[in-house]
Amino acid sequence: TMGGCRAAAAGALRLTAFCTRTQRPLWPGAGTGASVWARRSLSEPAALEPRRRLKTAAELPGPSWFTTLYWLFIRGYGARGHLLQCLQKRRYGPMWRSRFGPFQLVNVASPRLIAQVIQQEGRYPVRVELPHWKEYRDLRGQAYGLHVESGPEWHRIRSVLNPKMLRPREVSVFAPVVQSVVDDLLARLELLRRRSPDGATVPDLAAELYKFGFEGISAVLFETRLGCLQEEIPTDTLRFITAVNDMLTLSDLVVLLPRWSRRLLPFWRRFVQAWDDLYGVAQKLVDQRMAELAAQPGNGGGGEGMYLTYLLSSDRLSRAEVYISVTELMLGGVDTTSNTLSWALYHLARDRPAQNRLQAEVDSVCPDRRPPSTQQLGRMPYLRAVIKETLRLYPVVHGNGRLVSENEVVVDEFWFPKKTQFHLCHYAASHDEEEFVAPEEFLPQRWLQLESPSSHCGRATPGFYRHHPYSFIPFGVGVRACVGKRLAEMEMHLALSRLMQHYNVHPEVGSPLIEPKTRTLLIPSRPINLRFLPRA
Numbered sequence: 001t002m003g004g005c006r007a008a009a010a011g012a013l014r015l016t017a018f019c020t021r022t023q024r025p026l027w028p029g030a031g032t033g034a035s036v037w038a039r040r041s042l043s044e045p046a047a048l049e050p051r052r053r054l055k056t057a058a059e060l061p062g063p064s065w066f067t068t069l070y071w072l073f074i075r076g077y078g079a080r081g082h083l084l085q086c087l088q089k090r091r092y093g094p095m096w097r098s099r100f101g102p103f104q105l106v107n108v109a110s111p112r113l114i115a116q117v118i119q120q121e122g123r124y125p126v127r128v129e130l131p132h133w134k135e136y137r138d139l140r141g142q143a144y145g146l147h148v149e150s151g152p153e154w155h156r157i158r159s160v161l162n163p164k165m166l167r168p169r170e171v172s173v174f175a176p177v178v179q180s181v182v183d184d185l186l187a188r189l190e191l192l193r194r195r196s197p198d199g200a201t202v203p204d205l206a207a208e209l210y211k212f213g214f215e216g217i218s219a220v221l222f223e224t225r226l227g228c229l230q231e232e233i234p235t236d237t238l239r240f241i242t243a244v245n246d247m248l249t250l251s252d253l254v255v256l257l258p259r260w261s262r263r264l265l266p267f268w269r270r271f272v273q274a275w276d277d278l279y280g281v282a283q284k285l286v287d288q289r290m291a292e293l294a295a296q297p298g299n300g301g302g303g304e305g306m307y308l309t310y311l312l313s314s315d316r317l318s319r320a321e322v323y324i325s326v327t328e329l330m331l332g333g334v335d336t337t338s339n340t341l342s343w344a345l346y347h348l349a350r351d352r353p354a355q356n357r358l359q360a361e362v363d364s365v366c367p368d369r370r371p372p373s374t375q376q377l378g379r380m381p382y383l384r385a386v387i388k389e390t391l392r393l394y395p396v397v398h399g400n401g402r403l404v405s406e407n408e409v410v411v412d413e414f415w416f417p418k419k420t421q422f423h424l425c426h427y428a429a430s431h432d433e434e435e436f437v438a439p440e441e442f443l444p445q446r447w448l449q450l451e452s453p454s455s456h457c458g459r460a461t462p463g464f465y466r467h468h469p470y471s472f473i474p475f476g477v478g479v480r481a482c483v484g485k486r487l488a489e490m491e492m493h494l495a496l497s498r499l500m501q502h503y504n505v506h507p508e509v510g511s512p513l514i515e516p517k518t519r520t521l522l523i524p525s526r527p528i529n530l531r532f533l534p535r536a
């Protein structure tokens with residue numbers, strides 16, 4: 001399918017583009033710099049088609065900045081960015097323009113259109129310019145790192161980080177250390193559960209799972225256990241977790257506020273402080289580990305050992321780049337896996353048949369509560385389906401970005417100049433009822449081929465649950481996709497399977513339904529408390 005889409009996108013590019021020349025861009029920023037006339041060579045297939053006039057961004061429907069402000073601040077969509085995607089899609093169709101502070105956005109919310117943008121993203125795709133992140137890095141003289149860096153420089157860093165992070169075989173090297181972190185998680189949940197007044201409830205599960213995420217990524221990076229899941233949580237861990245929260249909360253706000261407001265309002269100062277804390281903790285851990293490595297005779301590189309050892313021994317990153325890469329990997333590893341796991345458990349607790357089925361699968365592959373190996377995880381399709389379904393309902397990255405700087409982009413009958421900022425509406429796409437039957441329901445079985453409720457005479461209706469591949473891209477796609485995908489999946493699969501071996505999970509008595517909210521990422525709007533009852 002992806003090949004087909006690629007061909008379709010290439011076909012669209014081959015069309016001769018006839019755009020009306022406008023003296024002044026109808027939509028500020030849309031036509032600047034590049035010529036509005038886009039002529040492309042007439043190659044064979046396109047020549048047969050009638051000449052088509054391509055429209056410009058100015059012809060897209062969309063709300064004014066004033067209307068957006070109204071939605072964000074008066075109607076309360078500021079913390080419900082995911083629902084704003086759906087609302088605007090209903091109102092304007094699958095592609096519309098909007099403004100977010102200084103950013104002019106072209107929103108795309110159908111998988112077909114998202115695929116077209118991604119397929120034209122070029123060699124060095126950029127998600128979004130993060131001027132405030134960049135400014136902070138400049139202020140402190142730090143390297144830019146993956147999120148801020150672009151072009152061949154970004155690619156160089158990725159090519160160092162990728163090999164040991166994204167190849168399944170390489171990532172399975174980290175399985176034993178992740179298993180030991182899961183041991184700690186189980187012990188920690190057992191302690192909390194026993195200590196609670198009813199002897200079962202673990203309050204604010206996501207908070208515990210943050211520590212699991214942090215310990216997991218740190219164990220992989222540093223080959224050292226920090227003890228985040230112990231009784232006494234290291235102060236640096238708390239500092240880091242608080243700083244992640246502050247930075248993510250302030251990031252969207254700081255970028256909207258004019259510079260002059262920084263002397264009057266506390267936000268920029270707090271944003272800088274949060275980054276100082278994040279970077280400071282990472283730098284300290286790297287330095288500690290380096291001192292340990294230097295003290296160990298015979299441990300002089302070769303890329304053996306854990307991730308940091310590998311990064312340092314590759315010699316392709318400067319020290320400053322190692323610091324910022326480690327900061328970013330730790331940042332990526334905390335909120336993402338923890339919230340996804342919390343939602344998965346939240347739904348399993350409310351869906352007894354789903355939980356039974358998952359437990360039965362884990363028990364049959366790993367009898368006697370033996371911890372699963374990575375090969376055994378591969379034989380647990382329902383486990384993987386539960387995580388997928390959770391990410392479909394709650395994509396932590398609910399909206400992604402693409403700023404295509406190398407070429408112009410054609411999406412359906414629209415032409416966009418270089419440097420157009422696209423907003424890829426992951427949430428709207430994965431909740432689209434044209435793609436997913438009963439999109440608001442938690443139905444892990446939709447990911448298992450051939451299972452469908454509309455089976456006829458005992459035979460499943462093939463394709464009942466089929467969807468466009470780009471309607472579900474929680475980790476992004478292409479060369480800029482999530483670098484932590486494999487590790488995140490391994491962590492979530494190991495933790496969830498082992499939790500299922502040990503506990504029956506129940507909702508708190510009388511607990512309300514919990515909606516997600518947006519705080520840069522999509523997270524639960526209130527703490528998820530669950531009861532953990534040991535399995536007989």
Ligand code: HEM
Pocket residue numbers: 127146147158217328329330332333334336337340391395396397400401473474475476477478480481482483484485487488
């Ligand atoms: C449930 C777990 C996770 C989800 C859903 C997720 C999702 C994403 C998404 C959607 C992107 C943007 C990709 C794109 O633009 O195409 C991204 C980027 C990134 N993620 Fe993750 N992520 C997860 C876990 C992690 C973990 C555990 C780490 C760290 C080990 C991590 C590190 C990163 C980094 C460093 C980037 C930036 C990559 C670049 O710009 O080149 N993520 N993630």
